[in-house]
Amino acid sequence: MQEVQQVLTASLYTQQMKKLSRIGELLGLSNEELESLSTPERVIQVKVQVVGPDGKVKTYIGWRSQHNSALGPYKGGVRYHPNVTQDEVIALSMMMTWKNSLLQLPYGGGKGGIRVDPSKLTRAELEQLSRNYVEKLHKYLGSEVDIPAPDLNTNSQTMAWFLDEYTKLSGKIDFAAFTGKPYEVGGIQTRNYSTGLGVSAVARMAAKKFLGGIEGKTVIIQGFGNVGSFTAKFLQEMGAIVIGVSDVKGGVIDPKGIDYERAMAVEREKGTVTEYPTGRKVTNEQLLVSECDILIPAAIENVIHKGNANQVKAKLIVEAANGPLTADADIVMKARGIPVVPDILANSGGVVGSYVEWANNKMGGIVEEEEAKKLIMSRLEKAFEETYKMYEKLSDQDLRTASMSIAVQRVVNAMRMRGLI
Template sequence: MRQNAATPNAWETALAQFDQVAKLMSLSVDISQVLRNFDRALTVSVPIRMDDGSLKVFTGFRVQHNAARGPYKGGIRYHPELTFDDLKALAMEMTWKCSLAGVPFGGAKGGIVCNPKTLSKGELERLTRRYTYAIMPIIGIEKDIPAPDVNTNEQIMAWMMDTYSINNGYCTPGIVTGKPINVGGSLGRTDATGLGIAHTIANATRYKKMNPKNLKVVIQGYGNVGSAVGKFLSEMGCRIVAVSSSKGGIYNPKGLDHHALLKHYQESGSFDRFPRAEGITNESLLELPCDVLVPAAMSNQITKENADRIRAKLIVEGANGPTTIEADRRLNERKIPVIPDILANAGGVIVSYFEWVQDVQCYFWCEHEVNEKLKNILDRTYEAVHAFAQEKKLSMRTAAMSIAIKRIADAISVRGLYP
């Protein structure tokens, strides 16, 4: 999103995090130079005819960070404050996330600078199809596979798949993931990110010897991801005490019913006037006393300004980059564990990989099989990161990034430099 004087630049933050870990790892200068840069970036004009007959030109991007371990993979977001630096940082993070989970993809990210809430369905479709056509030279089943992200969904992915297929001359469902089931989507994909976060919380609380029954949980951002987290944690016996949307949140220390929350939000578009709950801001929600805090909204929510007021016993990052470098350092000093985004919210890209595999094979799995495979990968990954963090006396973020970067560095080294 657009930067102001108080907001850290996303790309500078991503580079600073990488540099810290690279120095700790004694990563070679050559490998560092490769990974500090991105392989390719495409900027495109996206002209469309609006419903009123006027022509409007939007700007779109696709950034590909690194493909040492496989094709590029990453979401498409539509947002009025999207910047090129945001996408560079998110593409780099996708590289780490895929590597950490053992998924054979590299990182990419793309999007269009627009406000989709002001566009009609027809305008949104024309925008999506023209953008897909514009980036076609650099995407493909074995090159770069987009997916949904902020303000995009399975319908957007269906339009992208259809546009690519028509221009390609035959049906190509594997070109994107996060599609509707009836055009090659995977069972279990919709809730995959939220389910993955819930599995991560279960793993983290088990290692901390915290009983999941009646754990007090605060979730900032009760959208597609946050509400799925709330659903699965409620089923585990946790107590959801506070939730929020972009318009504000609510708090009840005795607990909030997940199904009632969803019903109220779907009917009113906010959590205002939710019965037996106190209205709170997104900022104050982060500082509530709780066992687990899940920032699942936007980046840069936990900062040096509020890090000392955080009262959670455990933070699990549902959003990408919700904690700034300064805040992360302060939380580490205060002994408040932070489970990083590249570990906590990897469920989405893991099941996207499953969807891609199913599309390529033209052989599809049942939801139970998808969920079991997801749990196995997340459990194994969490165990590896936790063990490395304990052995080297590192934070979970540093341990996760170290493992991810080493795998990519090894791939670059063994492949060599062409020509």
């Protein structure tokens, strides 16, 4: 039990380092090269203050990790959450480096966060928080330097505040400095759903390879936020049967299927999908080990670990969240013959959508919604096929190893050519 608890509390950074070490061994990288790859180029810690309605000052800590710029400017989201840590932000920025590399986007990896519970702040306080965060960081941001985007508990409104504050402080009208913006200020229509679109598309590609197709396959999705809900929507349209969904309050399973529109209506009216009128209520832990064809963890990291990996009954796992499987869980799944489509591939639709938005801003706004969707899908299809070919070539490795070996090698090649290692 103590060993399981240690796995559960292990940081995301520790898990990512374990995964990178395995790739380093496979690629024959030296300890010095691994140290360079795992060390961020810059980590900025800032004090972010907000004056409440009562005149009292609230103080929060924020970070921005700029992990690697060998392939281009740093790119990655900003999250607001009471449990954000510096290690988590560094780990996520490292994952963004591999993701952008795998998708052959002209970016390095970055990530930001503020340790705050946004549900306890008013809209005016959230605006203060967002503007003050950019005030502390604006010298390190820009469309050719570091391009933030939404993440956990941030959205297009947050990006609009970021953009406006950056414009005031820098004196630059640079809409490409942030992505995930509202359509009215340079955003694109696909950005809100591009991650869910990508997860569903990659799930369909993987289902075709490993399960004979997506139609009629049963799916469980842990997490019904933006990513999980849109994933459910698109999978339902593809002919899959979503039989289980959950949020922070728990989940529900109905073998006959959970309708996307009905689930969204219940979530809006009741505040939780656990009030879905049919099926049976379950905990998130029970949901993860329930029988299905495809399991999609779309919530938080480290939810599948050494303690429950052997109980998972899915035939295919698609990582919509960042780091939902620990390094030990990867070993268990490989031994059990359960394919795991890794996060850096499965949830990359969001950053591809950001790339389209960034490029559209650079070109002066010429991309329409359908063209943006085609660009996102084509980039995902190419990355999936490259990963699957590497998976077949390696023969005795898993999909994460295949994808990370491609991504890390590209970064290593760029760093060597530039004399960085």
